[in-house]
Amino acid sequence: MVDESIDFNKKKSLHQDLVDAGWPSDIVSKHLGLEKHPQSLAGSAIFVNNISKSFGDHEVVKDVSFVVQSGEIFGLIGLSGAGKTTLLNMLVGFIEPTAGDVVVCSSAGQNISVLKSPDLVKSVFGFSSQQPSFYSKLSVKENLAYFGELFGLTNQEIVERSNELLGLVGLSGSENVLGGNLSGGMQKRLDIACALIHHPSILLLDEPTADLDSLLRTQMWRIIKDINQKGTTVIVASHFIEDIENYCSRVAVLNNKTVSLIGSSDEIKNKYTTNYEVQLRTASEDYAYLLSSLKKSSLFASSKLAEGGIIFYTSTPKKLLSELFRVVGKKGDSIVALDLARPSLKEAFESLVK
């Protein structure tokens, strides 16, 4: 597989040369047999090449291929049990794929097969799994030192890196607290710090904001952004699609055991929904009359009650808004808040997986 990857890299290099020379990219790709590869590896951090995984008769992931570019925050979304964790585990070699391979592009420009050289890629990855992965009976400092030592860092390097990471994840001052005594959010941050202790070029985060309140979620994403800004490629699997939409440059949707869609949030949203989102809040907070008045019209596709009022999904927002104003005025009610937005990635995702 490594050989194939190397061969692929040569082809890719040739492809780039031909494209630079003015040849159409798709024709060149087809000619070189590169059309099965979704994207070029240039500037890539990791290339997932048609991996599948079955546990017994149960097929979890099938023919998944994608490329994660260096320096990006790559989101992975999917329903529970879609195989996000399995996919991440296959990326780092924790689970061996039934078929396919994962090629890691090291900082030295080498392409390394995770399947063939699992030990070589271990230093490339930092992984923060859904459940924090550190020793609860060791202190924050001891955990960092322990994993740093395993990655071959010197004591001086460990001290310096620990201080840097503790500052980055906001755990300064908690160095001597046992991992098990940290709060949920702090544990998550310690886990990320542990994952970063050895300067990995790729950080994989599996549900980094699970079980965190919104404040901590925001804090966590800020940390992730900070990490990313320091040059680390981040791959995040999360069921918080809003966060993925807000923070990830590209997203892969895992559906029906494979990556059914990959692209930026907008690309996905544009592809899978044309609806706008109209959020309305009235003074009376009684929306029954609105629904009954608008029910007969075909101005909205669907609606739902939310904390901030009622949300309508519509492809004709202007018509809907004028009708809303009319009905509210007729009722003698008043509009307290009104928001018009593009539909979220969540809607696109829900449309996709329906």
Place this chain on the structure above:
Amino acid sequence: MSKFLKDTVTLVKKNIRLLIRAKASSLIVILGPLLIIFLAGIAFDNTNLYAVKIGVFSEKYNDLSNSFIERLSEKQFKVTRFPLEDDCRSAIERGEVHTCVVFSPEFTMAKDNSNELSFYVDYSQINLVWSVLNAMTEKVAERSMELSRNLTTVLVNALEYSSEQVKTKRPALVDLTTSNDLVNRRVTDVSVRLEEVSLDFDPNAFGADNLASQKNKVKHWVDASINLGSEAISSARSFVGNANDVVQASSMGVEQKNNLKTLFEDAVTEIEELDDKFKDTNSLAGEQFKELAKIIDSLVGKITQTKAQMDQIDSAHTTSVAELVEAKASLDGSLKNLLDVQRALNNIDNIIRSVEVKDPNAVVQPIITHIKPVISQQSYLNYIFPVLMVLVIMFTALLLAPTLILLEKNSSAYFRNFMAPVNGFTYLFSTFLTCFILLSLQLIIILAIASIFFSSTILHGFPNTLLVLLLSVALFSLIGMLVGYVFNSEETAMLAAISLGSIFLFLSDVIIPIESMPSWFMRVAELNPFVVSSGLLRSTILYGMSVISLWKKILLLLAFVVVSAVLVFLFYQISSNSSIYKKWKRKE
């Protein structure tokens, strides 16, 4: 420092930290062995049985039974008297007493076969029953020995008195024999002499009949003589008268005639005188003959009387001789008997003298058994110390290694460890090394405690002991690791470890000797790592044997270590793959 060593040090350091910080593990690792050795030290650092409760029952207590009971009560035994035998037995079942001693109804030294002591014991408490029985029988044997010694003393004294008496009275017996012999000889002489004495009395030898006939003949001859004398005298007279007449009528001168006449006359005178005298003599002879006849008759009577007496004497003589013969026979018999008695006494004396052992103690206990320990006994701890050490090693290793592995397996850090560029063998080795180090530390503590507080002779042949200990630690650590890798939950691993430890324990000679097992099973038990380790440790600690002399068992232990190591590696590989799958199943 190579990466392998560096990683190993890091992992061992982490393992120890985790163990120390996990309360349960700390208990197992540090306090467990200390507690075990401390308790074992206190429990076994003596040579006696304490708090053994004994129930006794006797229909009729007497001095003898009471003396036994007092002897049992003297030391550590608590003795309870029960009114009924059944109560006493039931008390064992209820656990109130450990054994029940029942005295026979007539428990007295006066009786021969009635002094029976029956012990009721509960063999279900197999580990206690032998100790109790040993202790009990020891005490009973002590008292029994005393009684036996007293009885034997009496017997020995009687023997010695008999010997003395034999010795004292033997001269008298010899005298008696000599006297008997002398009398016998005298009787023999008398008898011979008596037999030589002929008491044959023939009255005819005295011619009594002849005497009478001779008397008559004499009378006849006397009468004839008298007649002849008278005739002679008459003839003489006639002759002289005729001679005178012839002379006178002769022509001879007168004178001559006268002279002859005178001579004739003188001759006639003399014949007359002679006739007178003859007549006197005849008369006297008649009287004398009468007297003679009377004497002869008296003599004949007396001879007859004497014969009768002699006949009586002969009869008495015959009787006496016969009686003397009988007496001699009796004397011979007596002498024989005396000699027999003397011989018997000599034999008795010889036998008594030949009895070299006259000390009652020696008679009562002709063979003095000295149970000499091959090492000087200070306490039970010395004896059980090797087993105790292996026991601590075994259980600690069997608990510690799975604890470490399961701590790691079930740790959330398992994934991050996987992500670290450290190969599986390093984890494996570091786990083994952690167990090894911790167990070694425990052993140091145990050895220190044992040598300081319990006066144990553990430092005897220490290098050999150390080698066996290290091999045992390695073996049981690997077995513990095997358990840890086979099982995936701490509960099942602990259960398996304890079960495995129990199997090792039950198939050893700690509870019952393995020699009491069926032969095929015994051979299996002999391969029990616990038995091999404890046997080796016993040899090195107690007997100071070198490992060279124990090379077979050392090799066996080494083989166990190698096999265990291979199995651990295999199960580690299997377990790693399996745990990944299980982790995925849990997450999904």
